[in-house]
């Protein structure tokens with residue numbers, strides 16, 4: 001990946017990291033509602049994959065969706081206002097952290113259920129002959145849901161232009177993968193006749209390359225693809241619920257996808273990206289704080 | 299008189315001919331089989347690109363329909379037996395019915411889920427239930443269950459083309475084989491009828507030209523012929539005149555016709571084929587209690603709290619019959635009007 005390509009992607013990852021850290025801080029201060037799922041440590045997946053699709057393609061994301069949204073739209077203000085329940089949020093504050101929609105981007109927080117919906121979107125684009133593809137994000141924990149396999153079967157049977165992206169981050173909430181998943185993640189999809197690939201989800205360049213190939217295949221062949229990206233959730237599952245041993249987290253930080261880019265991005269560029277991200281997110285928070293709350297319809 | 303299943307089938311054919319964005323998904327839809335109850339017959343031959351026969355994957359096909367609808371198409375899903383809507387409940391409740399609301403009105407999700415419910419055909423415990431009550435009161439979901447006296451084809455058409463939200467369209471299984479008999483010039487056999495102007499109309503039946511009734515019977519779908527039969531017997535044998543109110547939309551519940559009738563009769567009998575607890579009838583009674591500014595007495599007739607046996611005599615004993623309605627009506631009218 002050339003330095004010119006890398007710089008904006010790195011900056012976007014910094015934006016996502018800073019956004020998610022601010023979200024946790026705002027929760028601690030009691031400024032947010034309900035719950036949230038940050039993607040700390042998984043920024044390379046969001047940015048690497050979504051840098052390879054166009055704004056016309058359809059993306060369906062899950063509960064851990066902030067990074068996906070920011071990777072596509074670069075809009076911390078709209079997302080922050082949504083999380084803070086304001087009218088200026090991208091769904092008027094109604095959807096909150098897990099229920100986002102803008103243009104061709106959708107999210108929902110019920111594990112597995114979005115997968116057939118995304119298949120239906122891929123089918124719609126195929127039916128309309130638009131040449132668009134659909135991308136759906138799912139966690140390794142969501143592989144416990146039966147509807148995922150119903151959809152794998154349909155996607156293969158009907159040759160849907162659908163890219164499945166499995167973010168294997170090692171956990172389903174508090175449960176480590178070893179306690180909830182048997183067999184191989186890639187072979188599951190291969191058994192349905194899907195082409196698959198697996199790679200290091202913390203290596204931005206590797207993710208971008210794998211995603212580029214996968215997207216090209218789905219678009220060219222009008223067939224589904226199953227992309228497994230191994231990563232690690234550095235933050236808590238939602239807010240403060242983290243019981244992982246400190247040594248494990250320390251080791252994980254050595255694989256931090258942002259830290260791994262340090263050698264490839266200049267120190268001034270890193271500093272600039274951080275300053276810019278902090279300023280934009282501070283402005284987003286300040287704007288949301290003074291934006292009105294929605295009022296209930298009569 | 300044409301039977302109800304072919305009427306629905308003709309409506310589907312007309313919809314497919316009228317609009318290129320209508321797509322049908324379901325199990326065993328292809329001709330010559332044409333769907334388990336033949337309501338989809340002929341469509342796959344005439345519109346092969348728009349009829350998708352599916353694996354046995356109720357959740358996925360309803361989800362796929364949701365995705366199709368969010369991207370601008372008008373999908374119809376056929377669930378082979380209503381009993382299996384349980385497998386798609388997450389899609390219906392947490393996905394399709396939610397999308398417009400959670401995305402702040404920026405999308406619509408017009409999916410029609412057609413499915414046969416109901417017993418009296420000996421299909422036994424897992425293929426005969428009336429489970430529509432599970433889906434009542436889900437914001438964003440409209441539940442429609444026409445009787446054989448509603449304009450079936452038109453109702454189905456409206457569900458498909460005039461909706462921004464998903465519609466669960468319940469087709470009573472016994473009704474499929476019964477004659478389709480919508481009112482002609484305000485009459486059905488011995489009954490005078492009134493039809494509301496709603497998208498999914500409510501029918502009112504009267505044997506005495508809408509003179510104030512002795513009681514009001516609320517019912518829907520496959521119970522309708524049984525309620526009309528009970529009303530005839532009540533009039534002829536017991537000189538009790540019932541007004542029968544038959545909404546085609548179960549949820550959200552339209553109450554105007556019920557309130558009008560009840561304000562005169564002050565006695566409400568609700569009849570449904572499903573089991574009693576937390577049924578449609580419970581909602582009808584409670585809703586009228588909330589809104590009526592007059593007192594009234596009420597009773598409910600429903601299926602016994604058991605599985606639906608396959609053997610005919612046991613099935614008959616378990617299900618509400620006209621005799622049950624008659625007994626309940628006599629009891630209800632035996633005390634003075636409130």
Ligand SMILES: Cc1ncc(C[n+]2csc(CCOP(=O)(O)OP(=O)(O)O)c2C)c(N)n1
Nearest residue numbers: 064109110111139140141142169171172173
């Ligand atoms: C159907 C369903 N069951 C349970 C939950 C609660 N829940 C939210 S996130 C989550 C873990 C999901 O794990 P995974 O798919 O690996 O994604 P990750 O959180 O690791 O990104 C659970 C159990 C849910 N949202 N939906």
